[in-house]
Each structure stands twice: as structure tokens, then as C-alpha cells.
Amino acid sequence: xxxxxxxxxxxxxxxxxxxxxxxxxxxxxxxxxxxxxxxxxxxxxxxxxxxxxxxxxxxxxxxxxxxxxxxxxxxxxxxxxxxxxxxxxxxxxxxxxxxxxxxxx
Amino acid sequence: xxxxxxxxxxxxxxxxxxxxxxxxxxxxxxxxxxxxxxxxxxxxxxxxxxxxxxxxxxxxxxxxxxxxxxxxxxxxxxxxxxxxxxxxxxxxxxxxxxxxxxxxxxxxxxxxxx
Numbered sequence: 001x002x003x004x005x006x007x008x009x010x011x012x013x014x015x016x017x018x019x020x021x022x023x024x025x026x027x028x029x030x031x032x033x034x035x036x037x038x039x040x041x042x043x044x045x046x047x048x049x050x051x052x053x054x055x056x057x058x059x060x061x062x063x064x065x066x067x068x069x070x071x072x073x074x075x076x077x078x079x080x081x082x083x084x085x086x087x088x089x090x091x092x093x094x095x096x097x098x099x100x101x102x103x104x105x
Numbered sequence: 106x107x108x109x110x111x112x113x114x115x116x117x118x119x120x121x122x123x124x125x126x127x128x129x130x131x132x133x134x135x136x137x138x139x140x141x142x143x144x145x146x147x148x149x150x151x152x153x154x155x156x157x158x159x160x161x162x163x164x165x166x167x168x169x170x171x172x173x174x175x176x177x178x179x180x181x182x183x184x185x186x187x188x189x190x191x192x193x194x195x196x197x198x199x200x201x202x203x204x205x206x207x208x209x210x211x212x213x214x215x216x217x218x219x
Contacts, residue, residue, distance in 0.1 A: 004147075031204035043195055043210040044148065051204070088147055092205040093138055093161065095147040 003027060006089050006096035015105050019076040023089030023096055026070070033065055034090040035074045038098065044088055048074065079103040107132045109211035111196050117217045118186050126181040126214045128196030136160070137179040138208060139171060140195040148195055154179055155201055191218045 006023045013019045021035075032051055036044035048063040050056045050072070056063045062075040072091070076083055079101075086098040110129045118124050130137050136155045140148035150163035154173035168184040177198070183190060193215050197208035 006147075032206070034205075034207060043212050045210070046207045049207050090208075093150045093153060093208075094163075095140070095150070097147045 003094045004089055004091050004096040006087075006099050008097070009099040010102060011099055012102045012104060013079050015079060015081060015103055017079050017103075019079045019083065019101055019103070021074040021076075021087050021089070021099050021101070023072045023074075023091075024070055025072070025091040025094075027091065028067075028070065030067075030091045032092050033063070033072045035061075035063060035072075036088040036090060036095075038086045038088055040085075047087075076101075081105050109196055109198050109209050111194075111211035111214050113214060114212070115215045115217075117219060119219050120186055120188060122186050123182065123184045124186060124216065126183075126194050126196075126216075128179045128181070128198075128211060130177045130179070130196075130198035131209050134198035134200055134209070135177050136199045136201050136206070137173055137177065138197045138199070139179070139181045140197065141165075141190075142193045142195055142213070144192075151181070186218050188218050191216060 035047045038044045050063040050065045060077045064073045086100045088098045089096040112127045138153040139151040142148045152162040153160045157173045170182045172180045193213045195213045196211045199206040199208045
């Protein structure tokens with residue numbers, strides 16, 4: 001079992017739609033959870049960090065954490081073509097394989 | 106604020122050789138992590154350094170080793186290079202705190218093994 005698993009994608013949504021990205025993890029004692037965005041040929045950049053159960057909103061992005069279910073998600077509202085990238089879920093220092101998102105105009 | 110810088114940008118080596126990659130952490134950060142990212146994959150955690158000591162290691166063999174210096178910069182050394190070592194090597198710095206902290210990545214070193 002992989003430590004951090006993401007829905008493999010690719011995920012394609014129309015401009016203006018909500019994109020939903022999911023991640024599960026295996027280590028129950030994990031405390032820190034992150035979403036990074038990686039454009040093609042670039043390095044990962046932090047979008048959100050979340051440490052407590054529930055939702056955390058930052059602009060068009062909402063991270064959701066459920067420690068009992070060992071589940072983290074990222075919602076992107078009003079998706080824009082500029083959101084097209086690979087989204088990486090990280091639990092502590094471990095990363096998932098990423099989900100490639102394409103937002104079509 | 107100075108970001109994370111890595112050198113060199115690209116490197117070509119042959120099997121069996123040794124390589125050293127370098128990283129300067131972002132100002133104010135004292136923790137450095139190294140990652141290997143193969144094409145189409147997520148970053149794989151190699152190890153983390155804090156206060157010049159290894160503070161966690163991923164599933165990589167001992168021929169992957171590192172150093173952290175008093176100014177928090179870091180090196181990744183890989184001995185006896187293998188073809189599968191061809192990848193993008195990312196350095197990330199963060200501040201130290203309870204639990205993992207958000208990381209800031211450098212642009213990476215692209216290593217090609219012939």
C-alpha cells in the first residue's frame with residue numbers, strides 16, 4: 001500500500017466548474033497535510049496547508065481534512081485555464097503521484 | 106527574501122560515477138529536504154536535514170548521502186550512479202516546527218545517467 005494515494009486522473013473540467021481532487025494516506029499519526037501545484041517543467045509550489053479536521057478556505061481553494069477517514073481533498077471553485085497543472089498531495093514529507101488537471105476554456 | 110537555489114541546473118554522468126548536488130535554503134529556513142522526481146511521478150522523499158543531522162530518510166540506499174552546513178545549505182551525494190538515478194532532484198527548505206512545515210522548492214537539478 002502506498003503511503004499517499006491520489007486519484008490518478010487525468011481530470012478535465014470546463015472553465016468555471018468545480019474541480020475536486022482527492023488523497024488518502026496510510027499513517028494514522030500524520031499531523032501535517034499540504035497541497036502543491038506543479039506546472040509542467042516547474043517545481044512544486046504550495047497552495048494550501050491544513051492541520052485540523054474540517055475545511056480551510058483560501059480564495060477559490062478549499063482544503064478538507066478528515067483524519068478519521070485518513071482523507072484529504074482540494075476543491076477548486078470557478079476553475080480557470082491557468083489552474084491546469086499537476087496537483088500534489090503531501091502528508092508530512094511524503095508526496096502522492098499527483099493528479100493532472102486540465103481546465104478547458 | 107532569497108528563495109531556494111540549486112546547482113547545477115543540468116548534469117550528465119555515466120554509470121558508476123559519483124555526483125554532488127548543491128542547495129541553498131531560503132533565508133530564515135533551517136531545514137532542508139531532498140526529493141527525487143521521475144517523469145510523470147510525484148517527488149520521492151530521500152532525506153531531511155536539520156541542525157546538520159539527518160532527520161528522517163525515505164526508501165533510498167546508502168549510496169545516497171547528504172550534508173547540511175552551518176549556514177543551512179546542503180549537498181546531496183550519490184555514489185555508484187545507476188541508470189535509474191536519472192531524474193529531477195529537488196531541494197526544499199522549511200522552518201522547523203512541531204510536525205512538518207510547508208516547504209519551498211528550488212528549481213531542481215536534472216540528472217541524466219548514460
